Amino acid sequence: MDEPTTLTETPVALAGPGMENQTSRVSKRSGSTSPSGELWWRKRFRLAEFLVEKLVTAIAFLSFAFIVLIFAFVFREAAPVFSSSREITPVTSKPAEQETYGEEQLGDAQRGALTREREKTPVEQTGEGSATVRNLVDKTWQPVSSQPKYGLLPLVIGSLKVTIVAVLIAAPIAIFSALFTSAFAPKWAKEVLKPTIEILAGFPSVVIGFFALIAMASFFQNAFGFEYRLNAFVGGAALSLAVIPIIYTITEDSLTRVPRVMTEASLALGATRWQTALFVILPAATPGIFAAMLLGIGRAFGETMIVLMATGNAAIVSGNFFEPVRTMSASIGAEMAEVVFGDTHYTVLFLIGSILFLFSFTLNAIVEIFVRQRLMRRFQGQ
């Protein structure tokens, strides 16, 4: 064997059992290792090789570090909400309104001074932690006013409404299209549909948002006579365009992974193609479809630009899907650029971001740990 001179050689003793471990691991993974390869792994400890491997591992580990950093820093900026040393709004919303329109109604200069003081140094207000949390579940989101209110309820409802619309539109279309590709479609149709999905997935969200804002909103208003041009339904419909590729791709993937024997058994028993598709292939791929839906929901919930442009951005609490809504993500996108660093509004926006992050993280973890493993087990078991 020709040894590169730059590499350090060290006695066998250094290699030790750890190296052996590595050898067996390598050989297991690559399936077969040449005998000479086994030899040099056992014999020599190479410093350069060792360092490179550690460096590569360290850099790969960065991805994990980034997740931790995102956790740490998004939560760090949101933390003051819970520390109770800083209150969100001083009292509940009703007395607060009085303050806005005139402190003379309250009648004491002390109150006015308190208000001014609060605006400058909110840290000095202590001890109303419960009021803080209570105000966060309030029904008014009015962060930019002389008497700001940070009720998250309208934003949460807005996000939910848009997500529900988006998933309700996207899921059937995407799942049936995936079924079409894997069960019924002639070859040419597959060759049209798959690149089309890739194109759809490649649309920047701002382009979909723009299309929804200009074309879709007007079309829907003319077609259905909506009172508001931009509303939760339009936003959700636009959002479904971004969700369809995700649900389609994962569903199609899990449909094609359904073992051929199952399909063939079903056909051999006399089932027709649609029966096989609907009652054999589709149920077998349920965990995959479930995963697809979860990831679709995650995407819809966190998507910013589309909802920012197409939902009208009015923070109102209502069950009507045809009224404008303001979602959590859109609030961050629209308001973060104008807030003062470190003030309450900034903190609350970061809190919203933390919620979005936690939500997507949870969905992803469910998909990763629960669904994928189950899907694997189901298919390998059969």
Next chain:
Amino acid sequence: MKTLRQKLFGLSVPALSALCAFVIVLMVLLIIGDIVLGGWGTLSWEFLSGVPKEGMTAGGIYPAIFGTFLLVVIMSIVGVPIGTITAIYLSEYASQRSILARVVRFAVNTLAGVPAIVFGLFGLGFFIQFVGIRMDQVLTGGVQLKWGQPNILWASLTMALLTLPVVIVSVEEAIRAVPRELREASLALGATKWETIRKVVLPNSITGILTGAILAVSRGAGEVAPILFTGAAYFLPKLPGSLSDQFMELGYHIYIMSTQSPDVEATRGIQYATTLVLLVLTFTLNFAAVFLRYRIRMKSIR
């Protein structure tokens, strides 16, 4: 044998699924058609090479194109090496069952699922408020705010983070497509593992790395949410000259022009044309990536 109900289903299930597929194709065509028709009239060389004029109601979008270009270049310089090395780790070094590899894989998948706006928040909270402010304290004693504010460097780094999973997934696929025999031949000749990776695996997966970079650029050029408050500017007459400058960006320009512009109707043409430019840009990149990926798959089949 077949009952009427079966016949009905036998027709309607395939028909319904075909209809859904058709709806998708139709929507894509509608979007492309609408934007091409709307933007074609305004598109001209002056539009591509000029700066916005008269309070952004006329003129071109050159600063936005340049800003987008600079953004994706810096992003790639940072993101592609990290992504490639992570992919090398996942495919060459890590055993599939090791906990570390699973942690990395989980992190990559999680990173891919984090909403874009959260990346923006992270960029603001970490790069600007944490790193930037400290850089200012060290460099200027905190007197002058230079790095502790939105700029193109922080925006690019944020975007690099967002596009990292794209690079990793694509490069890993390409590395795995390199035939095992090549690696074994190299190892059998006495090359070390790292030499094998450097001289055999990487040169053979260079198209994959390129694909990853292109897909990342396409994604980065299209995302707006992460740069909303990490560096994109409403209007800048001059191009960014240093890393601590703000910049204009195509996607952000579309957003601003179509929602915050003083006269939204009057600038409709500009909005459409800007969208068309962005769409053409991302499409070209995506098609290039698809083509390269097709070539990799052909090679791995052979």
